[in-house]
Amino acid sequence: MIRPITSITPEVRASEEEAERELLSLSNWGRWGEDDELGALNLVDLAAVQRGMAAVKTGKVYSLSQLIGPTSPRGEARPPNQLFMAIDGGDFASGSGNFQSAGRGAAPFRVGDEAMFLTTHNGTTHLDALSHYWVDDEMYNGFSGKTVSSAGASKLGIENMAGMFTRAVLLDMARYRGVEICDPWDYFTAEDVAGCCEAEGVTVQSGDAVLIHTGWPEVYEADPVKYRYAQPGLGSSGALFLVKAGMALVGADNTGIHGYGARKYPLPSDPPNPKAGLADLHVSLLRNLGIYMLEMMDLARLAADAAFESLLAVAPLLVKGATGAPVNPIAVA
Amino acid sequence: MTAVGERYDRELRQREAAARDKLRTMSNWGRWGDDDERGAANLVDAAASRRGLAAVKTAAVYPLGSEIRGAGMGMYHSTRPNATAPKLLGVAQPLHYFRADGGDAALGLVNQARHLAEDTVMIPVQGATSHIDSLAHVSVNGELYNGQPSSVVKSYGALKLGIENVAALITRGVLLDLARFRGKDVCDADDYITADDLRACAAESGIEFAPGDAVLIRTGWPKVFAEDPVRYSTRQPGLGSSAALLLAERDVALVGSDNSEIEPYDGSDPEVMRPGARHDIYLAHASSLEPIGSDPRREFATDLHETLVRNLGMYLVEMLDLEQIATARVTEFLFILAPLLIRGATGSPVNPLAVA
Numbered sequence: 001m002i003r004p005i006t007s008i009t010p011e012v013r014a015s016e017e018e019a020e021r022e023l024l025s026l027s028n029w030g031r032w033g034e035d036d037e038l039g040a041l042n043l044v045d046l047a048a049v050q051r052g053m054a055a056v057k058t059g060k061v062y063s064l065s066q067l068i069g070p071t072s073p074r075g076e077a078r079p080p081n082q083l084f085m086a087i088d089g090g091d092f093a094s095g096s097g098n099f100q101s102a103g104r105g106a107a108p109f110r111v112g113d114e115a116m117f118l119t120t121h122n123g124t125t126h127l128d129a130l131s132h133y134w135v136d137d138e139m140y141n142g143f144s145g146k147t148v149s150s151a152g153a154s155k156l157g158i159e160n161m162a163g164m165f166t167r168a169v170l171l172d173m174a175r176y177r178g179v180e181i182c183d184p185w186d187y188f189t190a191e192d193v194a195g196c197c198e199a200e201g202v203t204v205q206s207g208d209a210v211l212i213h214t215g216w217p218e219v220y221e222a223d224p225v226k227y228r229y230a231q232p233g234l235g236s237s238g239a240l241f242l243v244k245a246g247m248a249l250v251g252a253d254n255t256g257i258h259g260y261g262a263r264k265y266p267l268p269s270d271p272p273n274p275k276a277g278l279a280d281l282h283v284s285l286l287r288n289l290g291i292y293m294l295e296m297m298d299l300a301r302l303a304a305d306a307a308f309e310s311l312l313a314v315a316p317l318l319v320k321g322a323t324g325a326p327v328n329p330i331a332v333a
Numbered sequence: 334m335t336a337v338g339e340r341y342d343r344e345l346r347q348r349e350a351a352a353r354d355k356l357r358t359m360s361n362w363g364r365w366g367d368d369d370e371r372g373a374a375n376l377v378d379a380a381a382s383r384r385g386l387a388a389v390k391t392a393a394v395y396p397l398g399s400e401i402r403g404a405g406m407g408m409y410h411s412t413r414p415n416a417t418a419p420k421l422l423g424v425a426q427p428l429h430y431f432r433a434d435g436g437d438a439a440l441g442l443v444n445q446a447r448h449l450a451e452d453t454v455m456i457p458v459q460g461a462t463s464h465i466d467s468l469a470h471v472s473v474n475g476e477l478y479n480g481q482p483s484s485v486v487k488s489y490g491a492l493k494l495g496i497e498n499v500a501a502l503i504t505r506g507v508l509l510d511l512a513r514f515r516g517k518d519v520c521d522a523d524d525y526i527t528a529d530d531l532r533a534c535a536a537e538s539g540i541e542f543a544p545g546d547a548v549l550i551r552t553g554w555p556k557v558f559a560e561d562p563v564r565y566s567t568r569q570p571g572l573g574s575s576a577a578l579l580l581a582e583r584d585v586a587l588v589g590s591d592n593s594e595i596e597p598y599d600g601s602d603p604e605v606m607r608p609g610a611r612h613d614i615y616l617a618h619a620s621s622l623e624p625i626g627s628d629p630r631r632e633f634a635t636d637l638h639e640t641l642v643r644n645l646g647m648y649l650v651e652m653l654d655l656e657q658i659a660t661a662r663v664t665e666f667l668f669i670l671a672p673l674l675i676r677g678a679t680g681s682p683v684n685p686l687a688v689a
Contacts, residue, residue, distance in 0.1 A: 082453070084428075084430030084431075084432075084453065085430070085431070086430065088436060089436070089440055090434060090435070090436015090437050090438075090439055090440045090442075091436050092436075093436055093439035093440045094435050094436045094438070094439035095439075115428070115430065150488055
């Protein structure tokens with residue numbers, strides 16, 4: 001059965017605005033202590049880990065990361081990731097590398113080595129740190145935005161979130177809609193999220209990671225402009241539903257989870273959009289609730305195998321003071 | 334030769350402290366308008382440029398910039414020495430990477446009939462190579478030159494006083510070879526250069542300072558880096574209070590040197606050392622860096638970044654390579670400085686030219 005896109009009628013807009021108000025009224029500040037820098041990682045308890053391990057059926061391992069390369073999706077206003085070879089086969093071929101006398105006997109030993117430049121946010125698959133977003137001067141748990149300086153974030157840096165190991169629930173919204181790629185204006189309400197969970201036979205529980213497959217990365221290679229113009233994404237009531245269920249992390253294969261076009265304070269470059277202003281989940285989820293956001297994932301392989309439940313490992317690069325880090329999440333189904 | 338500590342006698346200390354106090358009262362804020370962003374570049378007028386052009390006799394050209402030697406895996410390339418150009422401990426080495434090179438042709442990956450090599454360079458503006466500081470570089474009590482708030486310097490660039498305002502300086506340059514004046518190859522680490530030193534050194538070449546001049550001071554300090562890259566960053570010879578006062582009173586536009594800070598500097602001071610310094614010390618095969626001890630020059634030296642750059646809008650050009658021009662005994666020349674026009678930058682790597 002094909003589930004139609006929720007159209008943003010005046011009634012839907014009104015109920016979504018109500019859901020956003022409720023979502024913004026929720027807070028986890030102080031819940032895990034005044035000094036807590038882990039946020040919703042605290043929800044991942046032994047039960048959540050055991051639930052994740054119980055989800056392993058076939059033992060098949062999935063990388064949920066985009067390739068880091070010139071043709072992979074990236075968002076607006078970010079410089080491209082770059083790979084700089086420091087030494088490579090060409091050096092030996094042209095006679096300028098010389099390892100033969102390196103004391104390894106007769107066999108020459110040779111090496112490839114490089115440096116890389118990565119743009120974290122909007123550049124590739126990445127986990128937002130709780131220092132990524134703030135309102136007025138306050139970040140998650142009331143930490144001052146002034147702690148984020150050109151030297152990095154001295155509070156809530158990504159290094160605090162050393163790793164997450166829990167059950168992942170895949171919400172394959174493209175499948176639920178009966179499409180390969182969700183419509184750019186698609187907007188997932190609580191009804192959609194609940195319907196998808198029901199269709200997949202899954203229930204989100206406290207400490208789970210929720211991964212939302214829209215199929216949107218497929219758009220990039222054919223049309224990078226379309227990729228950045230408007231995107232399908234999670235709405236306020238959908239997010240509220242998942243927050244109440246106790247999710248610790250929300251991931252998606254779009255940018256920003258809510259997707260372009262929905263944010264509360266649109267950039268001048270944002271297109272006019274029927275869902276504009278209905279969801280700005282970085283404030284409610286990341287800043288108010290300490291729920292981690294894992295963006296620009298590649299969920300196609302997991303979705304192709306209908307692996308709605310899996311054991312998920314998220315280990316961001318421990319870049320001290322970074323407001324996020326590239327990550328290659330691993331799911332075992 | 335006097336030992337450390339003995340060379341700063343009581344009279345010198347008092348005289349230098351008085352010069353420091355006077356220098357601190359001087360300001361060029363408002364002199365060229367409330368909106369001025371060029372500072373002492375305004376002193377480089379047609380007369381200054383003509384004075385520079387008149388100094389050209391043989392048209393011999395001397396580059397004054399240090400070589401930029403990029404890091405990477407150079408230590409593994411037998412044909413590429415790992416020795417680097419002078420840089421301070423804890424400042425990242427310039428990075429230089431090739432996007433396409435001759436190795437690609439050697440591997441048969443590209444059309445050899447016509448093949449382009451292309452590269453990418455990343456350079457820390459301060460502390461890693463010859464550079465000019467822009468007037469956005471120094472703020473004190475929240476104010477930059479001409480009263481601009483320090484908040485105009487954003488993470489995406491300085492909205493005011495960026496290096497692009499300098500555009501280009503063509504003026505007369507003079508070289509004061511203090512090392513030679515001292516009868517040394519390299520000035521002592523604790524050398525403190527006074528106004529009397531500058532006058533006497535200039536008099537040897539018959540030089541009189543004029544408004545808009547670029548005054549370059551050679552200490553020979555880059556030679557220390559080749560021997561000991563750790564010691565390079567510790568105590569350095571520098572320009573003292575009375576010397577800076579003299580240059581400020583003469584309306585000199587630019588002061589350059591081959592040391593790293595123009596003023597007396599001691600990077601062995603734990604408060605000055607950068608977080609990455611320890612790794613550089615390790616790379617230099619030095620086990621540790623022992624602080625030399627409290628720098629006696631602090632008592633009477635002046636922060637020239639505050640007084641000259643921030644208060645007077647003068648330009649400091651640091652980490653020059655003055656060996657070639659000093660060897661040629663050139664003391665007066667046409668000085669040409671064209672920074673990279675990096676919008677909003679606090680300075681620029683630069684290779685100034687001297688034409689004698």
